[in-house]
Amino acid sequence: MTVERPDGVRAFRNPRGVARAVPYEGARERVLNRPGFEAAEREIGLWPGYAETPLHRLPALAARFGVASLCYKDESGRFGLGSFKALGGAYAVFRILKSSIEAQNGDHAVRSRDIIAGDWREIVEAITVTCATDGNHGRSVAWGAKLFGCRCVIFVHEHVSEGRRAAIAKFGAEVIRVSGNYDDSVRHAAAQAREQGWTVVSDTTYEGYREIPIDVMHGYGVMAREIVRQMTDGPPTHVFVQAGVGGLAASVCASFWIAWQARRPALVIVEPIEADCHFQSGLAGRPVAVPGKLDTVMAGLACGEVSPLAWEILDAGAAAYAVVDDRFAIDAMRVLARPSAGDPAIVAGETGGCGLALMLALERRDELRDTLGLDESSCVLLIGSEGDTDAQIYRRIVGGAGVGVPS
Numbered sequence: 001m002t003v004e005r006p007d008g009v010r011a012f013r014n015p016r017g018v019a020r021a022v023p024y025e026g027a028r029e030r031v032l033n034r035p036g037f038e039a040a041e042r043e044i045g046l047w048p049g050y051a052e053t054p055l056h057r058l059p060a061l062a063a064r065f066g067v068a069s070l071c072y073k074d075e076s077g078r079f080g081l082g083s084f085k086a087l088g089g090a091y092a093v094f095r096i097l098k099s100s101i102e103a104q105n106g107d108h109a110v111r112s113r114d115i116i117a118g119d120w121r122e123i124v125e126a127i128t129v130t131c132a133t134d135g136n137h138g139r140s141v142a143w144g145a146k147l148f149g150c151r152c153v154i155f156v157h158e159h160v161s162e163g164r165r166a167a168i169a170k171f172g173a174e175v176i177r178v179s180g181n182y183d184d185s186v187r188h189a190a191a192q193a194r195e196q197g198w199t200v201v202s203d204t205t206y207e208g209y210r211e212i213p214i215d216v217m218h219g220y221g222v223m224a225r226e227i228v229r230q231m232t233d234g235p236p237t238h239v240f241v242q243a244g245v246g247g248l249a250a251s252v253c254a255s256f257w258i259a260w261q262a263r264r265p266a267l268v269i270v271e272p273i274e275a276d277c278h279f280q281s282g283l284a285g286r287p288v289a290v291p292g293k294l295d296t297v298m299a300g301l302a303c304g305e306v307s308p309l310a311w312e313i314l315d316a317g318a319a320a321y322a323v324v325d326d327r328f329a330i331d332a333m334r335v336l337a338r339p340s341a342g343d344p345a346i347v348a349g350e351t352g353g354c355g356l357a358l359m360l361a362l363e364r365r366d367e368l369r370d371t372l373g374l375d376e377s378s379c380v381l382l383i384g385s386e387g388d389t390d391a392q393i394y395r396r397i398v399g400g401a402g403v404g405v406p407s
Contacts, residue, residue, distance in 0.1 A: 008325025076387025090144025246310030
């Protein structure tokens, strides 16, 4: 059933979603799998600065929304980059370098700490990695390139803020602005890579390009595996996951399916109304491209095309789809910065608060809560995917009075 409302929120149950008791196997396992997640966790856990990010309990907000519990995984401190993306792009850079070194040196096992120490410098410095980005993914790729010592070129589209462009450039990457939207910049980066002999590090897939995005998504799984350990009372009933191309959502879906099996939570994909490619694809039963400017304050979600690999996981793994208006995302940032008594203050960027934006949109909307299966027994997990990745935009939205506002 699809519920349409004129006040900035829509939702529907996924008619192709499989029962929780269905095992994680077959084609899905050939995309994302336990060995891939475990390998990423082993490697990333040894990087300088690695630490688990916090899982906040928000009892005051849970009471406000009439649910049993509300948890928020806060990625704002991840490796000092401000988002979960630090896990994916940088890990894929390492995997590219590892593969190239091993191809030139037989079966010699290559570890990230050896590359960081300067071993294999001649090989590493000859490699250029590139990608298109709305901000956070490019920052991760640029940081990974600096950490391991290779060259990096990043393409940003015309709607990416100057603050986010500068944050990428500070890691030594060459940042090139191109016209069009995010999907246009993805195609431009791929064309330049073919022409120049560079390696694309993308979190979305296209014809003939699969393995690197799989590495990216396995890197994201580090966050989900942390959550599994942190949820000491057992799995939540629901997880609200924001989606751009879908890499994060697919990684979370697969990780929880593997870890919790029949107890896995109902996964609800949340998008901006102005960039709703998953919502439209869910309605159509196949990937649908959404054209136009994709103009949303949730810049990290301004994507018009679903990653085909993500679709292979989410078409059956998602329980529901929802879209929200930008004003709820803005409200979410302010609510998190100025919490009710008992809840911690949290710095969340426009994309980071997307799950809470949906909770705000659901207030006093019983038919939508019913659509998503929410009631007083629900335990809801929100993915706080980013902090103030553009501090100027954050301060303009939140203001200077909230205790969660960074100085």
